[in-house]
Amino acid sequence: MYLIEEITTIIEAQKVEIQAPQSVIQSLQIDSRKIQHAAEAIFIALKARRDGHNYLKDAYQAGVRNFIVSDRLVKTAEFPDANFLWVQDGLAALQKLAAFQRSQYAGKVIAITGSNGKTIVKEWLYELLAKEYKIQRSPKSYNSQIGVALSLWQLSNDFPLAIIEAGISQEGEMQKLADMIQPTVGILTAIGVAHRAGFPSKIAKIKEKLLLFEQVETLIYPKKYIPTELTPQIPHTFTWDEGESSQADLQVLASSAQAAQATTSKSDNSTALTLRYKGEILNFEIPFTDHASLENVLTCISLLLYLAYSPATIQARISKLKPVEMRLQLKKGVRNCSIIDDSYSNDLAALKIALDFLQQQNQHPLKTLILSDIPDFSVAEQSSLRKINSLLAHYDLHRVLLIGPAFHAYSSQLTFEHVLFEDTAAFIAALPELAFTNETILLKGARNFHFESISKVLTAKSHDTVLEINLNAIESNLNSYKAIIPKGVKMMAMVKAFSYGSGSYEIANILQFNKVDYLAVAFVDEGVDLRQAGITLPIMVMSPDENTFESLVSNQLEPEIYSFRILKSFIQFLKAQQITDFPIHIKVDTGMHRLGFMPEEIEALCALLKDAEQVKVQSSFSHLAAASDLTHRTFTLGQIAKFDRFTQELQAEIGYPIIKHIAATSGIVNWPSATFDMVRLGIGLYGVELDAADFHLQEASVLKTNVTQIKYLEPTETVGYGRMGKLARPSKIATVKIGYADGYSRKFGNGVGKMLIHGQLVPTVGNICMDMCMLDVTDITLQEEDEVIVFPDLIQAAKDIDTIPYELLVNISQRVKRVYFYE
Numbered sequence: 001m002y003l004i005e006e007i008t009t010i011i012e013a014q015k016v017e018i019q020a021p022q023s024v025i026q027s028l029q030i031d032s033r034k035i036q037h038a039a040e041a042i043f044i045a046l047k048a049r050r051d052g053h054n055y056l057k058d059a060y061q062a063g064v065r066n067f068i069v070s071d072r073l074v075k076t077a078e079f080p081d082a083n084f085l086w087v088q089d090g091l092a093a094l095q096k097l098a099a100f101q102r103s104q105y106a107g108k109v110i111a112i113t114g115s116n117g118k119t120i121v122k123e124w125l126y127e128l129l130a131k132e133y134k135i136q137r138s139p140k141s142y143n144s145q146i147g148v149a150l151s152l153w154q155l156s157n158d159f160p161l162a163i164i165e166a167g168i169s170q171e172g173e174m175q176k177l178a179d180m181i182q183p184t185v186g187i188l189t190a191i192g193v194a195h196r197a198g199f200p201s202k203i204a205k206i207k208e209k210l211l212l213f214e215q216v217e218t219l220i221y222p223k224k225y226i227p228t229e230l231t232p233q234i235p236h237t238f239t240w241d242e243g244e245s246s247q248a249d250l251q252v253l254a255s256s257a258q259a260a261q262a263t264t265s266k267s268d269n270s271t272a273l274t275l276r277y278k279g280e281i282l283n284f285e286i287p288f289t290d291h292a293s294l295e296n297v298l299t300c301i302s303l304l305l306y307l308a309y310s311p312a313t314i315q316a317r318i319s320k321l322k323p324v325e326m327r328l329q330l331k332k333g334v335r336n337c338s339i340i341d342d343s344y345s346n347d348l349a350a351l352k353i354a355l356d357f358l359q360q361q362n363q364h365p366l367k368t369l370i371l372s373d374i375p376d377f378s379v380a381e382q383s384s385l386r387k388i389n390s391l392l393a394h395y396d397l398h399r400v401l402l403i404g405p406a407f408h409a410y411s412s413q414l415t416f417e418h419v420l421f422e423d424t425a426a427f428i429a430a431l432p433e434l435a436f437t438n439e440t441i442l443l444k445g446a447r448n449f450h451f452e453s454i455s456k457v458l459t460a461k462s463h464d465t466v467l468e469i470n471l472n473a474i475e476s477n478l479n480s481y482k483a484i485i486p487k488g489v490k491m492m493a494m495v496k497a498f499s500y501g502s503g504s505y506e507i508a509n510i511l512q513f514n515k516v517d518y519l520a521v522a523f524v525d526e527g528v529d530l531r532q533a534g535i536t537l538p539i540m541v542m543s544p545d546e547n548t549f550e551s552l553v554s555n556q557l558e559p560e561i562y563s564f565r566i567l568k569s570f571i572q573f574l575k576a577q578q579i580t581d582f583p584i585h586i587k588v589d590t591g592m593h594r595l596g597f598m599p600e601e602i603e604a605l606c607a608l609l610k611d612a613e614q615v616k617v618q619s620s621f622s623h624l625a626a627a628s629d630l631t632h633r634t635f636t637l638g639q640i641a642k643f644d645r646f647t648q649e650l651q652a653e654i655g656y657p658i659i660k661h662i663a664a665t666s667g668i669v670n671w672p673s674a675t676f677d678m679v680r681l682g683i684g685l686y687g688v689e690l691d692a693a694d695f696h697l698q699e700a701s702v703l704k705t706n707v708t709q710i711k712y713l714e715p716t717e718t719v720g721y722g723r724m725g726k727l728a729r730p731s732k733i734a735t736v737k738i739g740y741a742d743g744y745s746r747k748f749g750n751g752v753g754k755m756l757i758h759g760q761l762v763p764t765v766g767n768i769c770m771d772m773c774m775l776d777v778t779d780i781t782l783q784e785e786d787e788v789i790v791f792p793d794l795i796q797a798a799k800d801i802d803t804i805p806y807e808l809l810v811n812i813s814q815r816v817k818r819v820y821f822y823e
């Protein structure tokens with residue numbers, strides 16, 4: 001806890017306005033939507049993709065009375081009793097606070113960086129060392145300029161060891177992280193070969209990463225990733241590498257995957273490692289076979305050997321490691337429930353992130369938390385009890401089900417309503433009585449409580465082909481587009497056709513939480529589904545028809561009006577219902593020639609609208625026919641000019657302001673003069689990059705399936721219907737569980753389609769069947785049940801069968817289960 005005066009000094013505030021000198025600060029807040037412990041919080045206005053200064057009011061309303069700002073023009077008179085500290089740069093202030101907190105910390109700090117494996121190594125070390133050390137660690141993969149600062153702010157001297165992850169995306173970032181983290185021990189995981197934007201060369205990238213370790217006592221790293229000329233000059237290093245001649249401290253002499261027999265399950269697979277350390281041969285058996293996991297385990301073994309753990313202890317603990325899933329998952333559950341599965345780790349920071357996500361869900365009336373004891377968190381301490389009581393009081397939970405002896409023992413001191421269970425087995429036994437129905441259930445359990453067994457019972461069954469949707473990517477793509485449209489321009493998000501195949505309320509919830517201004521769907525049914533799932537944003541319906549006016553109006557859905565026929569009948573309908581001022585959207589056809597009034601109909605339209613008190617024109621819009629194709633430049637500029645004229649006149653005639661919009665995804669990027677008052681973001685939101693923008697989109701969905709069977713065939717054989725799959729050589733053929741009924745077009749047959757297995761492209765062979773298809777995997781090593789990425793490159797796949805990515809996405813059939821990830 002810091003006094004406001006101390007904060008002022010630490011951040012070297014340039015100007016202060018103190019109304020409440022007694023304020024003490026315990027928590028740092030940067031997101032007005034997630035404020036907690038407001039009384040003891042300070043809100044830092046960051047100028048990231050969204051400007052935090054726009055949310056000062058929201059934070060104030062949530063109870064915050066302390067602010068760090070950089071904008072000189074903040075009107076503090078609007079914030080009675082609040083303290084304001086001015087700095088040049090909010091992020092720098094946040095980092096100074098983090099660095100100060102770190103300097104007060106007496107424990108050891110292990111810092112991990114690398115292109116891959118940071119989070120996994122962090123989580124594994126946490127498990128491997130938990131017996132001897134009380135450890136705190138970065139929540140999830142909080143490793144950015146902001147994430148690291150927030151992680152360090154949590155440091156407490158009650159925990160003698162901290163493990164902090166550091167990630168960078170461009171030059172100049174690592175020094176700032178190093179200054180904050182001040183690590184004692186450094187760990188470098190793997191360095192990727194891919195040339196990353198943000199770095200002029202691979203050497204530059206390595207140099208930048210090594211900046212983290214300039215002051216460490218010890219550095220642990222895989223020798224092969226660091227060219228000799230960059231060898232770190234550090235008092236102690238501990239290296240591992242492959243081969244006897246490698247001169248590394250730990251040498252990998254042999255590793256061989258012990259593939260399971262066909263009869264045993266894949267989870268039995270392991271790898272035998274032969275290592276040499278200090279002249280002795282050490283043998284380990286590790287429970288993974290993939291290359292990335294092997295490297296991560298070697299890094300962990302290196303640290304343990306460095307800390308003088310015995311090989312026997314290391315073996316015992318390594319055998320218990322499991323793959324790490326850091327992202328929470330949202331899935332469909334039984335009896336119309338939604339399940340948020342976050343059962344890998346459990347600490348207060350991760351619990352809060354998961355509860356915030358639960359809070360965003362509107363699809364069911366009830367919200368339920370199933371929570372296990374929290375390791376390292378002693379309910380016996382008053383401060384811990386206070387924290388958990390205040391955290392849970394903050395959320396609107398229908399029921400809280402607690403599992404574990406610690407909660408059991410302190411039940412009487414918990415101030416929220418709850419039901420107790422001794423252990424996971426007792427909970428599962430009680431499931432029939434709990435009768436979960438139509439609720440959103442958050443499963444938050446520590447590893448050793450094995451909540452995956454609860455998840456299994458509560459999750460609806462499905463076959464193995466899934467569409468994985470990364471909600472963070474959607475959020476990030478949205479923010480990328482927001483950042484390039486002028487301030488004040490509104491954002492309509494297109495969620496028609498099941499959000500381009502990716503989901504209904506699951507996507508709408510995240511868009512509503514991120515405060516887009518409008519949603520648009522194609523049909524009334526789609527809008528009704530969103531309303532029933534609790535979506536309150538305004539929703540435009542692009543193809544309304546007379547039969548659906550009733551439910552359109554009763555669900556507050558706003559129709560696109562494109563012709564006199566539909567306008568007149570809608571006015572008629574509203575008149576009969578005695579409704580006035582119902583919002584409508586006037587579509588004008590400036591050249592697409594699909595739906596819309598023709599520009600020359602403007603006079604007749606205005607005449608009709610002026611007398612019609614039943615409707616109010618909320619917006620007027622048009623659609624560009626060739627926004628992505630610059631060869632049609634003159635045509636597009638003509639569309640924009642026609643639209644401008646039409647809407648100016650419409651607005652002048654009806655006498656009130658309307659929202660004007662014409663740009664969709666390509667329009668936003670290619671036609672800045674077309675932004676008007678609002679843009680309609682579609683395909684870009686879902687991460688498909690069709691126009692060269694100066695930002696990178698994140699892929700929002702990945703279609704995955706797996707290998708059902710592998711066969712070895714002679715060239716005399718053929719594969720599939722019609723014997724179309726001819727073989728040119730002795731071949732290894734894999735059957736995978738996806739076919740044209742899942743949306744994998746028959747056109748992908750006979751080598752046109754390519755899928756990805758273990759990072760390698762493999763072609764289809766023979767015709768695509770309804771539920772399956774076959775791949776030629778002769779050139780790669782794989783096993784049955786291995787994962788298959790169906791569209792490694794969506795844009796290329798679309799080209800291969802002469803279509804566009806839009807069609808591939810919306811064709812992924814509804815029988816393919818959607819699973820949502822969020823971190």
Ligand SMILES: *Cc1c(COP(=O)(O)O)cnc(C)c1O
Binds near residue numbers: 494664665680681
């Ligand atoms: C689908 C659609 C959009 C979105 O287009 P994208 O290219 O996916 O951004 C915008 N406006 C209208 C009228 C649409 O039908």
